[in-house]
Amino acid sequence: MLKKAINLLTEEYSIVLATTPKHLQAVKDIRAEVFVSRLNLSSAELESKNFLINQDDKQSFIYLLQHNATKKYVGSVRLIFVNEHTPNQTIPIERDGLVKGIEQLTKYKPVCEISRLALTKTLPEHNDFSMSQLRGYLSLALMSATRINFFLYHYSKIFAMMERSLHLILKRQSVAFKPIGDAVDYYGVRFPFVITQKDLAISIEKTEESMGALTKYHLLELCKNPEPFWQFIDNNPYLERSDIHLDKISQTFKKYGENISIQQLVKETFNNPSIKA
Secondary structure, three states, rough: HHHHHHHHHHHHHHEEEOOOOOHHHHHOOOOOOHHHHOOOOOOHHHHHOOOOOOOOHHEEEEEEEEEEEOOEEHHHHHHHEEEOOOOOOOHHHOHHHHHHHOOOOOOOOOEEEEEEEOOOOOOOOOOOHHHHHHHHHHHHHHHHHHHHHHOOOOOOOOEEEOOHHHHHHHHOOOOOEEOOOEEOOOOOOHHHHHEEHHHHHHHHHHHOOOOOHHHHOOOOOOHOOOOOHHHHHHHOOOOHHHHOOOHHHHHHHHOOOEEEEEHHHHHHHHHOOOOOO
């Protein structure tokens, strides 16, 4: 089953960084489809609340999930970053006052918040997986974008507002998000979580055969075709090439080969005394 799941998430679906107007329209369409029903608001109401596309998207990495056979985008997730250059110097859950004392956790920049994770309801059926299994695996694929991005841009901490169900899925993959507050009504009942750079690096090392393999696959694919990614970095006013570790990752693959273990990839990428607990 694991082999089939990895094949599903590498051969049948792809993770794509949103870099073009067409990509951003796909993100908007996915959010509209998912959140109209989830939040019981019309698309026009979501638009008026700046929920579909807003200022936070300008200081974010946004990833799409694409079904390769149909070329249809079926999911997206946003990773909002705050660094010394961004106009918004607080992540949304901090701005909205959802976690008491969070300013003590966000003082070391850059930090990141995972948000707007959305998976369409109209997924192609699969012969090997039930629809609930398929949705679970594709949700993991979207969350793997967090790991991919974490390698590329070393956040001190990553925050998320999650349902308990998603937290349990991640916990089974050794992703040690820690609760930092009580449940709140944040587009539905959500709990605030955080994971440090050190703990996420450790969790990645523990998942060689599952999410680790998936992360390594997508990083290798990115190294083979890096230009669209670098164009995104160059076009983002809040990022510099010197912030990004893609060249280092590419050099590591060249040095050790494509069969490098995820543990060695973590070691080579994060051999940095500035990692903060």
